Amino acid sequence: MSRITALRSIRIAERPNLIWVELETEDGLTGLGESFRGAQAVEAVLHEQVAPWLLGRDARHIEAVSNQLMNPYLGFNSTGAETRAASAVDIALWDLAGQRQGVPVHIALGGGVRDSIRVYNTCAGYAYNTAGVNRRHATADDAMAGPYDDQVAFMTDAGRLAESLLEEGYAAMKIWPFDGYAAASGGHMISLTDLKAGLEPFRKVRQAVGDRIEVMCELHSLWNAPAAARICQALEDYGVFWAEDPVCKMSDAAALADLRSRTRMPICGSETLGSARAFRDHLAAGALDIVMLDLAWCGGLTEGRKIAALAQAYAKPIAPHDCTGPVTLMAGLHLALHAPNAIFQEVVRATLASWYRDLVSGLPEIRDGMALAPAAPGLGMALAPDLRKRPDATVRVSGTAR
Structure with missing residues (x-):
């Protein structure tokens, strides 16, 4: 039988935004899921709302679980704690499904359309998205913490950064040099001086490597529509692949559609949207060129493949997000291998080379700028065996764990 006997959550003080979920079933399997941000709130939802309903249910009926958890009385159609908890559970259920069938998740989903997917390097540093270091604005005075401290690198020597990525086989990169200029006006305007300063890394990349690398611009939902339009219009001359999450907030499909009509820059969004309903509204409004989804925030793989199918119906590509945790990365990779309209999987070489390795076994293999299909x-992947025994670990169990 495949009834769920225990739900275990694990979080560690060193990475306070991350939370992992392990689902145990009576046939001896353990499925792994993950979510990110507000880990304590997600933990509370998991044990106080989800577990009482989930325990004892058949883990094979993933669609039924997803339908229940993604439609609470409050908290639906967003990336709130309810949706983040549902996402972690859903990823764990698909992990169980693949293990039970003896196949990788992308095969369990219905099979792959490719055996590798192109990656781009998000130019974050080793501690990016750790509490107190979120969206750090690097300057020329910052010292590199290591060879892959790419957020410092893109603000200090973007041309050399592009060269180093090409040397390692990466043919695409993402940077966010405009973030530091939003605070002066609350994102309501950007001066010509700041605009030109923000464009400098793109100029340096093109000067150093020409058109040999694709460059994406992340705008982190910091700008109102006129300021975002000014930035996007200026980026057009640098062949930027997309402008990501340009307006605050990305739930405003009308503002995005208006922006999209004012620029030739392709608009990408959004990791911050939860559920297929939100993406349906954006696609119907003509607000997006590329669909970015985060499987730990949007509802997991069950909701993620519905979003991918919606995007495909509108002839739009998808690009799964990861700048958060290793399980989200692996789940995104499986979706990208399965969905015909996937064009990229995001990776962060700094985290792949450092702390991701301390948390899990079985990270994706990157070769010549491509993430290869996992075979297990x-x-x-699985959590490191001693993770839950760490002195900074908080482990909470509902049900009867092994």
């Missing part, structure tokens, strides 16, 4: 059953 399920997600193909």
